[in-house]
Amino acid sequence: MSERTIELEILRYNPDTDEAPWKQTFTVPCQEEWVVLDAINYVKDHLDSSLSYRWSCHMAVCGSCGMMINGEPMLSCKAFIRDYGRKIRVEPLSHFPIERDLVVVLDDVMEKLPRVKPYIIRDEEKPVEEGEYKQTPTELYEFKQYSMCINCLLCYAACPQYGLNEEFIGPAVLALAHRYNKDSRDEGRDQREEITAAHEGVWECSFVGACSEVCPKAVDPAAAIQQMKIASTMDWYLDRLPAGLGTRIKTTLMPRRTAK
Amino acid sequence: MSRNPYVRTVSPTTWYMRNGRYIRYILREVSSLFIGLYMAGLAMSLMRLAQGPKAWDAYVDGLSSPVALVFHALAFVFATYHAMSWFNVTPKAMRIRRGDDYVPGPLIVRAHYILWGVVSLVILVFVGVL
Numbered sequence: 390m391s392e393r394t395i396e397l398e399i400l401r402y403n404p405d406t407d408e409a410p411w412k413q414t415f416t417v418p419c420q421e422e423w424v425v426l427d428a429i430n431y432v433k434d435h436l437d438s439s440l441s442y443r444w445s446c447h448m449a450v451c452g453s454c455g456m457m458i459n460g461e462p463m464l465s466c467k468a469f470i471r472d473y474g475r476k477i478r479v480e481p482l483s484h485f486p487i488e489r490d491l492v493v494v495l496d497d498v499m500e501k502l503p504r505v506k507p508y509i510i511r512d513e514e515k516p517v518e519e520g521e522y523k524q525t526p527t528e529l530y531e532f533k534q535y536s537m538c539i540n541c542l543l544c545y546a547a548c549p550q551y552g553l554n555e556e557f558i559g560p561a562v563l564a565l566a567h568r569y570n571k572d573s574r575d576e577g578r579d580q581r582e583e584i585t586a587a588h589e590g591v592w593e594c595s596f597v598g599a600c601s602e603v604c605p606k607a608v609d610p611a612a613a614i615q616q617m618k619i620a621s622t623m624d625w626y627l628d629r630l631p632a633g634l635g636t637r638i639k640t641t642l643m644p645r646r647t648a649k
Numbered sequence: 650m651s652r653n654p655y656v657r658t659v660s661p662t663t664w665y666m667r668n669g670r671y672i673r674y675i676l677r678e679v680s681s682l683f684i685g686l687y688m689a690g691l692a693m694s695l696m697r698l699a700q701g702p703k704a705w706d707a708y709v710d711g712l713s714s715p716v717a718l719v720f721h722a723l724a725f726v727f728a729t730y731h732a733m734s735w736f737n738v739t740p741k742a743m744r745i746r747r748g749d750d751y752v753p754g755p756l757i758v759r760a761h762y763i764l765w766g767v768v769s770l771v772i773l774v775f776v777g778v779l
């Protein structure tokens with residue numbers, strides 16, 4: 390098994406002692422099949438046990454180990470050392486406050502997440518004895534892609550709009566709202582639109598598209614947001630049609646929209 | 650141990666210099682300026698046309714000035730970039746159902762380029778260039 394030595398530059402920050410983050414470089418002997426997370430683990434185990442970072446599964450499922458690698462938001466468990474040069478720069482995810490070293494504060498997104506009501510909303514629940522809500526494979530296909538999000542928040546680190554205005558609800562949360570809007574069992578789109586169709590919702594997005602480019606699970610938040618913009622525009626016009634025509638169109642063509 | 654999170658600020662004026670992805674985006678946005686200016690020029694040409702042959706001839710003469718030529722060359726490059734960048738992202742907003750699946754994105758993009766080519770050809774034939 391071949392081995393190579395890399396210079397791993399890590400942005401450090403200790404909230405108790407540091408005024409500002411600073412860079413520290415470690416020399417790390419790496420195996421050919423190592424990912425950046427392995428190199429960071431090596432630093433923690435052999436060079437500096439005070440290094441703080443989040444990780445869990447090491448297989449791009451838990452979404453914990455997101456960080457900026459050479460300026461790009463990546464899962465460090467999915468970034469192979471062999472794809473980089475001798476020097477690799479590692480920083481905490483952009484656009485989030487740094488808690489300590491590579492650990493960022495995620496409170497803002499955690500506060501936004503429940504605001505879009507990311508769960509199935511029914512006008513009336515049917516009795517249990519009537520059985521489950523069935524879905525065809527086609528109905529599942531409508532939203533499945535948007536349900537694959539692992540909340541790694543690489544999309545927030547990539548989104549310049551979120552970096553400039555933290556009021557923006559942001560890519561992952563809006564994609565999750567879209568996931569429930571597209572679910573055939575759900576009737577809660579009107580409720581979610583209070584948040585998603587607001588200025589800080591989909592309209593803050595200027596379609597840079599970076600969120601989808603960095604998404605490690607091919608969720609495509611940019612697509613979700615653009616589709617929500619179209620739906621929200623349609624609703625705006627329907628709501629302004631005279632004599633309740635818009636409501637009639639909604640209830641006949643979009644029967645799932647009725648939940649209050 | 651106390652919490653003392655460090656907030657990194659994003660420059661509101663130079664943020665787009667951070668990577669190539671943002672530069673491509675800002676170029677797409679800047680391209681709108683050239684398209685807007687070109688449209689203003691087009692509106693002015695109609696105004697000159699309405700003012701009579703003398704005003705129209707002066708306007709046409711003005712179009713062959715170096716400044717006008719450079720502007721139109723730039724506007725053409727930016728309009729092409731603008732159109733291409735939007736064509737390439739169209740599949741994200743346009744989901745067309747075909748049976749149980751959706752029409753593949755690359756097909757939607759190709760359709761836009763083909764339509765663009767056809768419309769351009771029709772216009773070139775119409776104005777007598779071809």
